[in-house]
Amino acid sequence: QDFTNKNLTYGTMEDERDGHIYKTKQIGSQLWMAENLNYSGATGEIGICYGKKLQNCEVAGRYYSWDEYMDAQDSLPPSTSQGICPDGWAVPDPEDYTQLIKYTTVECGYTGSTCAGTTLFAKGAWEFSWDDFAFGDRVDMYGFSAIGGMLFKGGGFSKNRANLCIASKSNDNLKYATMFITRTEMDGLGVERSLSNSLCNLRCIKKAPTTYKNEAE
Numbered sequence: 001q002d003f004t005n006k007n008l009t010y011g012t013m014e015d016e017r018d019g020h021i022y023k024t025k026q027i028g029s030q031l032w033m034a035e036n037l038n039y040s041g042a043t044g045e046i047g048i049c050y051g052k053k054l055q056n057c058e059v060a061g062r063y064y065s066w067d068e069y070m071d072a073q074d075s076l077p078p079s080t081s082q083g084i085c086p087d088g089w090a091v092p093d094p095e096d097y098t099q100l101i102k103y104t105t106v107e108c109g110y111t112g113s114t115c116a117g118t119t120l121f122a123k124g125a126w127e128f129s130w131d132d133f134a135f136g137d138r139v140d141m142y143g144f145s146a147i148g149g150m151l152f153k154g155g156g157f158s159k160n161r162a163n164l165c166i167a168s169k170s171n172d173n174l175k176y177a178t179m180f181i182t183r184t185e186m187d188g189l190g191v192e193r194s195l196s197n198s199l200c201n202l203r204c205i206k207k208a209p210t211t212y213k214n215e216a217e
Contacts, residue, residue, distance in 0.1 A: 001059055003122035004034055008143040015039060015086045024206070025143040028103040030096065031206035034145050036061025037069075039084055046084060048199070050151055063151040063199035066174055069165045081167040082209035089204035091167040094191045096205055097177040101189055104142055117179065117189025120144040126181045127160035146179055146189075153197045163200040166191065167210070176200050 004010060010023040023034040038061045040046050047062030069091060072078035083091040101116045108115040119141045126148035150161045163176035176194040180187040194200070
């Protein structure tokens with residue numbers, strides 16, 4: 001199933017490594033992949049599909065650990081933020097998501113306050129869809145089309161939450177862009193520390209990858 005917004009026009013990009021074509025969307029000054037990365041590596045060893053079924057990867061992309069999506073070992077820092085993103089694309093950093101949140105935040109009519117990132121959820125792709133609730137046409141109005149589903153290492157799955165990979169790690173503490181929605185609450189998008197036993201989906205952003213200094217060299 002395609003959860004992107006049928007009322008919007010998307011660009012496309014081809015991952016030359018495997019021929020996979022992804023939809024892309026310009027949001028403000030940023031160009032994002034509008035689908036989760038589904039790259040499995042040269043021999044199919046990177047990332048996992050929900051339920052270990054390839055058809056689920058075609059819908060939601062793959063779930064990755066830090067060393068997989070940053071293309072690095074836990075004991076050795078990555079050389080750049082490109083990770084496993086295609087050439088010319090990079091793993092987003094917290095500042096990228098902060099900019100996305102700022103650009104897409106809207107007022108919450110039912111509370112009189114603002115809701116960060118609530119316009120980024122894909123319609124019908126969560127445990128409870130707010131398509132007919134207060135946000136109406138503002139649901140996925142920017143075409144980011146975030147899909148619900150958080151997979152845990154060793155098994156376990158939660159459809160009302162999603163972790164999006166970030167190129168940030170300090171003292172073995174990972175950060176993910178986290179989205180959360182339930183029948184009574186829609187938290188939107190925020191950057192926070194991840195659960196230590198959870199994996200993430202990767203949304204690459206179009207930009208020159210950041211080069212890191214590897215102090216171990």
